[in-house]
Amino acid sequence: xxxxxxxxxxxxxxxxxxxxxxxxxxxxxxxxxxxxxxxxxxxxxxxxxxxxxxxxxxxxxxxxxxxxxxxxxxxxxxxxxxxxxxxxxxxxxxxxxxxxxxxxxxxxxxxxxxxxxxxxxxxxxxxxxxxxxxxxxxxxxxxxxxxxxxxxxxxxxxxxxxxxxxxxxxxxxxxxxxxxxxxxxxxxxxxxxxxxxxxxxxxxxxxxxxxxxxxxxxxxxxxxxxxxxxxxxxxxxxxxxxxxxxxxxxxxxxxxxxxxxxxxxxxxxxxxxxxxxxxxxxxxxxxxxxxxxxxxxxxxxxxxxxxxxxxxxxxxxxxxxxxxxxxxxxxxxxxxxxxxxxxxxxxxxxxxxxxxxxxxxxxxxxxxxxxxxxxxxxxxxxxxxxxxxxxxxxxxxxxxxxxxxxxxxxxxxxxxxxxxxxxxxxxxxxxxxxxxxxxxxxxxxxxxxxxxxxxxxxxxxxxxxxxxxxxxxxxxxxxxxxxxxxxxxxxxxxxxxxxxxxxxxxxxxxxxxxxxxxxxxxxxxxxxxxxxxxxxxxxxxxxxxxxxxxxxxxxxxxxxxxxxxxxxxxxxxxxxxxxxxxxxxxxxxxxxxxxxxxxxxxxxxxxxxxxxxxxxxxxxxxxxxxxxxxxxxxxxxxxxxxxxxxxxxxxxxxxxxxxxxxxxxxxxxxxxxxxxxxxxxxxxxxxxxxxxxxxxxxxxxxxxxxxxxxxxxxxxxxxxxxxxxxxxxxxxxxxxxxxxxxxxxxxxxxxxxxxxxxxxxxxxxxxxxxxxxxxxxxxxxxxxxxxxxxxxxxxxxxxxxxxxxxxxxxxxxxxxxxxxxxxxxxxxxxxxxxxxxxxxxxxxxxxxxxxxxxxxxxxxxxxxxxxxxxxxxxxxxxxxx
Numbered sequence: 001x002x003x004x005x006x007x008x009x010x011x012x013x014x015x016x017x018x019x020x021x022x023x024x025x026x027x028x029x030x031x032x033x034x035x036x037x038x039x040x041x042x043x044x045x046x047x048x049x050x051x052x053x054x055x056x057x058x059x060x061x062x063x064x065x066x067x068x069x070x071x072x073x074x075x076x077x078x079x080x081x082x083x084x085x086x087x088x089x090x091x092x093x094x095x096x097x098x099x100x101x102x103x104x105x106x107x108x109x110x111x112x113x114x115x116x117x118x119x120x121x122x123x124x125x126x127x128x129x130x131x132x133x134x135x136x137x138x139x140x141x142x143x144x145x146x147x148x149x150x151x152x153x154x155x156x157x158x159x160x161x162x163x164x165x166x167x168x169x170x171x172x173x174x175x176x177x178x179x180x181x182x183x184x185x186x187x188x189x190x191x192x193x194x195x196x197x198x199x200x201x202x203x204x205x206x207x208x209x210x211x212x213x214x215x216x217x218x219x220x221x222x223x224x225x226x227x228x229x230x231x232x233x234x235x236x237x238x239x240x241x242x243x244x245x246x247x248x249x250x251x252x253x254x255x256x257x258x259x260x261x262x263x264x265x266x267x268x269x270x271x272x273x274x275x276x277x278x279x280x281x282x283x284x285x286x287x288x289x290x291x292x293x294x295x296x297x298x299x300x301x302x303x304x305x306x307x308x309x310x311x312x313x314x315x316x317x318x319x320x321x322x323x324x325x326x327x328x329x330x331x332x333x334x335x336x337x338x339x340x341x342x343x344x345x346x347x348x349x350x351x352x353x354x355x356x357x358x359x360x361x362x363x364x365x366x367x368x369x370x371x372x373x374x375x376x377x378x379x380x381x382x383x384x385x386x387x388x389x390x391x392x393x394x395x396x397x398x399x400x401x402x403x404x405x406x407x408x409x410x411x412x413x414x415x416x417x418x419x420x421x422x423x424x425x426x427x428x429x430x431x432x433x434x435x436x437x438x439x440x441x442x443x444x445x446x447x448x449x450x451x452x453x454x455x456x457x458x459x460x461x462x463x464x465x466x467x468x469x470x471x472x473x474x475x476x477x478x479x480x481x482x483x484x485x486x487x488x489x490x491x492x493x494x495x496x497x498x499x500x501x502x503x504x505x506x507x508x509x510x511x512x513x514x515x516x517x518x519x520x521x522x523x524x525x526x527x528x529x530x531x532x533x534x535x536x537x538x539x540x541x542x543x544x545x546x547x548x549x550x551x552x553x554x555x556x557x558x559x560x561x562x563x564x565x566x567x568x569x570x571x572x573x574x575x576x577x578x579x580x581x582x583x584x585x586x587x588x589x590x591x592x593x594x595x596x597x598x599x600x601x602x603x604x605x606x607x608x609x610x611x612x613x614x615x616x617x618x619x620x621x622x623x624x625x626x627x628x629x630x631x632x633x634x635x636x637x638x639x640x641x642x643x644x645x646x647x648x649x650x651x652x653x654x655x656x657x658x659x660x661x662x663x664x665x666x667x668x669x670x671x672x673x674x675x676x677x678x679x680x681x682x683x684x685x686x687x688x689x690x691x692x693x694x695x696x697x698x699x700x701x702x703x704x705x706x707x708x709x710x711x712x713x714x715x716x717x718x719x720x721x722x723x724x725x726x727x728x729x730x731x732x733x734x735x736x737x738x739x740x741x742x743x744x745x746x747x748x749x750x751x752x753x754x755x756x757x758x759x760x761x762x763x764x765x766x767x768x769x770x771x772x773x774x775x776x777x778x779x780x781x782x783x784x785x786x787x788x789x790x791x792x793x794x795x796x797x798x799x800x801x802x803x804x805x806x807x808x809x810x811x812x813x814x815x816x817x818x819x820x821x822x823x824x825x826x827x828x829x830x831x832x833x834x835x836x837x838x839x840x841x842x843x844x845x846x847x848x849x850x851x852x853x854x855x856x857x858x859x860x861x862x863x864x865x866x867x868x869x870x871x872x873x874x875x876x877x878x879x880x881x
Contacts (some may be wrong), residue, residue: 031053033131035131040142045219046098049096050095055091106133112126144222145177146222147179152169152228154166160237160308160309169198169200170198175217178215180212182211183208213227214227238310241272243314246326248263248326271310277303280325339370343360359390359391360421361389362382364386373400373402435512440494441458442524444526445526450610457521458489458491466506467507468504470483470485473500478517478518496526499523501518503517533605536561537560538620541557543627545627557592565607569584570582598626632669633705634669634702635785639733644691666785669701670705678728693734697732701727706726707728715728748779751814766795767795767829768794
């Protein structure tokens with residue numbers, strides 16, 4: 001083994017701020033040390049030293065000691081072992097960071113150990129090696145930085161003459177540099193730190209500017225641009241305005257002696273404001289865009305000025321405005337003349353072979369010169385004093401005339417100024433005249449109205465046909481008869497059922513050609529033209545008994561309104577024709593008219609003019625009948641009678657208790673009284689105690705009601721009293737004397753029993769009365785509302801509510817009442833019509849066959865409802881004393 005020696009010199013490589021430093025290897029056993037210096041990748045201004053220890057021997061190298069010397073001491077962490085090298089050297093690296101450049105050299109010494117004999121550390125080689133880096137190895141480029149540029153935005157135009165604010169944006173400061181700003185150049189003074197990064201808006205001052213500079217921090221060196229200056233100027237926000245001359249409408253002649261009003265229109269132009277003045281150099285005031293009228297012969301002085309933010313692209317010389325004087329011409333209304341129209345008189349046949357003269361007339365018209373065309377040029381014609389009539393002697397010939405304004409006069413636009421007259425040859429005055437057949441319109445029934453239209457005829461001639469028409473209503477052949485002239489046009493009124501003749505008659509010098517007639521037509525009669533009227537049947541109701549109370553609802557009739565018809569009524573007619581008939585007031589249509597039971601009312605409908613009833617029923621009658629006394633029945637129940645009894649106290653002593661009579665309940669419209677004579681009877685409104693004996697209970701029905709006596713009551717003739725028959729009845733009752741209060745006497749106990757059976761589709765509902773004890777049915781006094789049978793057994797019941805009361809008869813009692821008649825047992829039931837019973841339809845005539853009801857099976861309550869009192873033992877009383 002040979003000991004590895006360190007020899008040689010360090011090799012230093014500098015590139016891109018990194019220094020590579022290496023110690024040379026001296027022998028076979030070496031622990032080579034090297035280092036590189038570079039800027040920290042974080043670009044935070046620090047340096048990173050990367051140390052490298054290399055083992056090139058085929059035995060593991062163990063690093064057991066290190067030492068650092070130099071300008072300062074910096075702790076390092078190095079690997080404790082380096083793997084052995086079989087072919088290529090193995091190495092280990094570690095880094096060391098320097099926040100500041102060291103003031104002196106930095107040296108690293110490493111001691112390495114090799115064990116040649118495995119774990120036998122006695123056979124050991126070791127070597128010390130070191131490496132030194134210098135301050136010059138630390139590049140100054142690691143602390144250079146380029147600051148970001150601020151941005152400057154000039155103000156932008158926001159409209160004519162207006163603009164927004166300028167702004168500048170300063171980037172955020174860092175730990176390496178900051179920004180400062182000033183607005184007034186003062187050598188190297190006046191700077192202030194920028195408070196925060198971002199956009200700052202500044203008001204524009206004339207030639208104002210802003211200066212920004214970057215200032216280094218913490219030893220950094222700035223590169224690139226570090227000073228910026230921006231001068232802000234106001235943008236040119238001036239817009240161009242294009243003034244135009246306002247449109248002008250001159251006054252003109254519009255008719256004889258009439259002149260229109262002149263006008264001018266101020267345009268609405270961007271950036272242009274028009275102003276008006278009464279003189280060229282006067283005071284000008286704003287005038288809005290619109291149309292304005294102008295005085296005849298006036299001058300309007302206008303100028304166009306630029307609005308704020310605008311300049312005019314057309315101005316007066318050396319002026320900031322454009323002048324527009326508007327001159328309105330003077331129009332004299334007396335010089336406005338509409339030419340009078342020349343007239344022509346054409347030749348016609350005065351008589352056969354005798355044509356008339358032809359001529360044309362040239363009017364006299366101030367301010368107008370008439371001219372005639374001579375085939376080559378226009379020649380003045382006419383007179384200034386009177387109209388000029390010019391005879392035409394040559395036929396055929398054409399005359400052309402025109403009117404021109406004389407000097408100082410104006411013919412209004414639209415006036416007719418030229419005329420042409422064609423004078424034709426009339427010939428021998430025996431010319432053709434072509435008639436036109438007349439038209440006929442018969443009478444027809446009105447569609448939306450009554451009656452018929454009138455028949456008419458129309459002669460279809462026109463002026464210039466050289467003929468006329470005549471009409472006759474008594475001609476038989478179009479030749480004979482009386483004829484009268486008919487004017488052209490129409491229509492002419494005719495008559496129904498009359499035959500009309502019309503013929504054409506030529507004027508003198510003309511003969512008829514073509515369809516010359518005569519023509520005839522018989523106007524037919526369309527009939528009566530009656531429209532159908534509509535009537536409704538009157539409604540008759542006889543008097544009836546009041547439904548929910550006593551009295552009578554009177555009879556009445558009601559007449560319903562018809563259409564195009566009216567009604568008459570009679571109360572004394574015998575056959576619908578004779579008798580006195582009066583019109584029915586339309587205000588009573590639909591209103592009930594009350595009648596008497598003996599009235600026989602006749603009503604008939606009459607169609608209005610122009611209408612017919614056709615086959616409608618138009619006569620009705622009704623004999624009103626009386627309904628009777630209309631008295632409602634009200635039930636009379638028996639008074640509750642209690643005999644005298646003997647009551648036994650707890651010590652078996654007996655004493656008599658008086659009997660009593662109590663008016664029944666559930667009998668509305670009935671008043672009860674007690675006494676032998678009705679006239680002197682006293683009202684019976686509550687229980688009255690009486691001694692044994694015979695008494696009379698009177699029952700009197702209210703007015704409008706009649707009694708339905710039961711339970712011992714009999715109707716009584718009211719004799720001369722003002723009481724209707726059937727309103728008064730009486731019941732004679734007996735209060736029995738009690739047996740002696742001696743030996744005990746057994747009285748029977750009776751238990752009433754009531755059951756109900758519901759109605760069925762084919763059977764009425766029923767109720768059943770009975771008692772639990774055989775043979776004791778007489779021990780019950782029954783009262784039923786409405787009045788129904790009280791005998792023992794089953795009975796049919798009507799639809800509706802049924803109220804049943806049971807009281808013990810004299811000598812009987814219910815359980816616990818000792819036969820004193822004070823106990824009343826009641827049952828209530830409502831019999832309802834089954835709802836599911838369907839009728840059988842008889843399909844003959846489409847209705848329900850009378851009396852034939854189909855039955856839909858409905859099971860109602862099967863069996864009865866049983867309500868009964870309990871049985872009990874009789875009460876015992878002591879006889880004797």
